[in-house]
Amino acid sequence: MNRLAQSALLFLLGATLLHAGMTDLYLRYVKAGLRPLVLLAGVVLIATAAATLWYDRRRTSHDHDHHHEPRITWLLTLPVLALILVAPPALGSYSAAHTGTALQKPFGFPDLPADGPLRLGVADYAGRAVYGDGRSLRDRELKITGFVTLDRAGSPYLVRMGLNCCAADAQPVKIALTGNVPPVLSPDTWLEITGRYTPRRTKDPVNDGPIPYLEVTRAKPVPTPHDPYDETWNT
Amino acid sequence: MGEPVVTAHDHVRGRFTWLTLIRNAPHKGEDCLTGTAGSRREPTRLNARTRPSVPKGRQCMPMRTTGGTGPVATTKTVPRESGEHGDIEADRGQEGRERQEDRDEGRHLNSALLLTLLLVTAVMFQGPIRGALAAPVMQSWMTVFVAVMVQALPFLVLGVLLSAAIAVFVPPSFFARALPKRPVLAVPVASAAGAVLPGCECASVPVAGALVRRGVTPAAALAFLLSAPAINPIVLTATAVAFPGNPEMVLARFVASLLVACAMGWLWHRVGRTDWLRPPARSSYEGQGKGAAFWGSVRHDVTHAGGFLVVGAMAAATLKAVVPADWLRAAAGHPVLSVLALAVLAVLLSICSEADAFVAASLTQFSLTARLTFLVVGPMIDLKLFAMQAGTFGRAFALRFAPATFALAVVVSALTGTVLL
Numbered sequence: 001m002n003r004l005a006q007s008a009l010l011f012l013l014g015a016t017l018l019h020a021g022m023t024d025l026y027l028r029y030v031k032a033g034l035r036p037l038v039l040l041a042g043v044v045l046i047a048t049a050a051a052t053l054w055y056d057r058r059r060t061s062h063d064h065d066h067h068h069e070p071r072i073t074w075l076l077t078l079p080v081l082a083l084i085l086v087a088p089p090a091l092g093s094y095s096a097a098h099t100g101t102a103l104q105k106p107f108g109f110p111d112l113p114a115d116g117p118l119r120l121g122v123a124d125y126a127g128r129a130v131y132g133d134g135r136s137l138r139d140r141e142l143k144i145t146g147f148v149t150l151d152r153a154g155s156p157y158l159v160r161m162g163l164n165c166c167a168a169d170a171q172p173v174k175i176a177l178t179g180n181v182p183p184v185l186s187p188d189t190w191l192e193i194t195g196r197y198t199p200r201r202t203k204d205p206v207n208d209g210p211i212p213y214l215e216v217t218r219a220k221p222v223p224t225p226h227d228p229y230d231e232t233w234n235t
Numbered sequence: 236m237g238e239p240v241v242t243a244h245d246h247v248r249g250r251f252t253w254l255t256l257i258r259n260a261p262h263k264g265e266d267c268l269t270g271t272a273g274s275r276r277e278p279t280r281l282n283a284r285t286r287p288s289v290p291k292g293r294q295c296m297p298m299r300t301t302g303g304t305g306p307v308a309t310t311k312t313v314p315r316e317s318g319e320h321g322d323i324e325a326d327r328g329q330e331g332r333e334r335q336e337d338r339d340e341g342r343h344l345n346s347a348l349l350l351t352l353l354l355v356t357a358v359m360f361q362g363p364i365r366g367a368l369a370a371p372v373m374q375s376w377m378t379v380f381v382a383v384m385v386q387a388l389p390f391l392v393l394g395v396l397l398s399a400a401i402a403v404f405v406p407p408s409f410f411a412r413a414l415p416k417r418p419v420l421a422v423p424v425a426s427a428a429g430a431v432l433p434g435c436e437c438a439s440v441p442v443a444g445a446l447v448r449r450g451v452t453p454a455a456a457l458a459f460l461l462s463a464p465a466i467n468p469i470v471l472t473a474t475a476v477a478f479p480g481n482p483e484m485v486l487a488r489f490v491a492s493l494l495v496a497c498a499m500g501w502l503w504h505r506v507g508r509t510d511w512l513r514p515p516a517r518s519s520y521e522g523q524g525k526g527a528a529f530w531g532s533v534r535h536d537v538t539h540a541g542g543f544l545v546v547g548a549m550a551a552a553t554l555k556a557v558v559p560a561d562w563l564r565a566a567a568g569h570p571v572l573s574v575l576a577l578a579v580l581a582v583l584l585s586i587c588s589e590a591d592a593f594v595a596a597s598l599t600q601f602s603l604t605a606r607l608t609f610l611v612v613g614p615m616i617d618l619k620l621f622a623m624q625a626g627t628f629g630r631a632f633a634l635r636f637a638p639a640t641f642a643l644a645v646v647v648s649a650l651t652g653t654v655l656l
Binding site: 091 | 384545
């Protein structure tokens with residue numbers, strides 16, 4: 001790959017990173033805190049492309065590159081194409097079904113607002129249900145948002161993936177659904193479930209982790225949230 | 236005004252060299268091996284088009300053509316051989332101009348046009364491509380692949396910027412002066428000095444080569460080579476970010492990497508032989524302005540390390556999306572097997588040391604000691620490092636150095652993990 005092509009590729013890569021960083025696209029792959037670094041990397045890559053062209057123009061022809069670039073550089077087209085053409089979705093039911101629930105015992109249970117319907121995260125509900133015996137959840141109307149995952153037997157779960165840094169380390173937290181579950185559920189549909197706490201529990205077939213049940217009263221399809229991952233679960 | 240003339244001259248000179256090489260045709264395999272393989276194929280195609288019958292050994296020539304080495308000696312023979320008049324002006328007749336255009340086009344066709352064609356084709360067939368990638372397992376693979384790239388590229392760029400700044404603005408002689416004269420003392424100092432070279436292992440190999448060239452004792456340079464990718468601030472920060480719940484992981488990584496680097500340095504001092512080391516080639520940045528050298532270094536490192544990063548990201552995504560969780564769980568259950576499994580995985584995955592902590596963090600089935608082994612072995616020896624070491628220091632060196640490093644790194648990190656984690 002010669003310098004011209006290299007600078008074109010570096011420019012494309014930088015522009016792709018800028019595009020991902022300036023839209024919500026990057027949230028499908030990395031956590032929100034990495035945004036400044038992603039944007040910075042995009043700017044530097046574009047600057048490198050410009051500098052390469054600039055210095056190449058001023059080079060005299062006799063100091064042509066003796067050092068040929070290895071073909072491995074071509075592989076950098078793959079992330080560009082993947083991000084521009086495909087822009088794969090955030091990890092969904094496939095990974096959730098193949099990974100065990102990552103529910104861990106919370107450090108404590110902060111007080112919840114006393115009245116009205118209660119909005120909870122998937123990990124928050126699961127943590128309170130499994131490790132707090134659902135004390136603060138009894139007889140409350142709960143609203144929980146997540147996506148649908150079906151296990152091998154076809155039982156439905158409401159899942160939210162959490163991540164530490166990027167999607168490579170994403171892990172799911174699952175809630176099993178019971179009660180008034182819609183008859184047809186397709187995986188990866190985002191639902192806002194209204195329901196109540198039930199003490200019933202089950203074990204994740206993948207890693208024997210604890211999964212609490214939620215008794216569904218109503219299920220409403222919702223659009224994919226702004227940030228598909230749950231970043232609050234481990235802080 | 237000056238530029239086109241020079242360019243034309245260069246093309247002409249290039250062909251003269253080429254013709255002479257055909258006449259002599261002495262270059263068989265050897266030159267093909269020593270020349271770097273970069274753009275060999277494209278110029279060959281060009282030659283095949285302009286000259287249908289080319290003698291054997293022609294694959295070696297394009298490197299000379301573009302390289303333009305030794306033009307003075309070879310130019311003399313051309314008029315006889317080509318039947319053209321040795322005058323450059325005469326050479327710019329109809330036929331000559333056509334060939335020049337041909338060659339001009341050919342030179343750029345190599346990769347810039349190929350890149351454009353590739354992108355346009357991909358855009359044209361985006362429907363079928365998306366369809367082929369619609370299966371859940373492929374989507375999951377793509378997501379993890381893109382995620383590792385998006386997350387690792389900023390760290391790679393940061394490391395490359397800083398290492399280019401050090402490579403360009405800190406004179407190499409500074410390192411030679413800063414080190415103690417006695418090799419036994421120089422080894423730990425050089426290992427600790429690795430902390431000031433922020434970058435991944437891709438950056439440390441050329442720097443270690445430069446150190447050896449500047450007269451630093453090889454034992455110290457090798458200790459630096461091993462420690463720099465693992466104990467520098469960027470990598471340790473990334474480790475801390477990736478293991479938010481286990482700050483002791485950062486300390487363990489630092490200690491184990493430093494120990495292995497010192498031990499390898501001393502081992503080389505005791506049993507190493509200079510004739511295993513091939514003297515590294517001259518730095519390609521000499522004789523350039525600081526700006527050109529800086530950006531040249533950034534471009535070079537991003538395109539090289541970035542390519543290897545893609546390989547690592549693909550391997551990591553495959554592992555995450557395809558390998559059944561049972562396999563890893565089976566290995567993860569056994570204390571010794573888990574350490575060995577992740578050590579081998581670190582070698583195979585060849586992930587950049589600035590990104591490997593995040594991959595290690597995702598291997599949640601494994602014990603912290605096994606993951607520490609992954610973090611200590613990875614920056615010191617993996618497939619791409621082996622290739623780079625063999626390229627810089629010679630194969631005789633790499634074949635001895637790599638297995639010793641691997642064994643020592645596994646033992647030391649297992650011990651460190653037992654004590655600290």
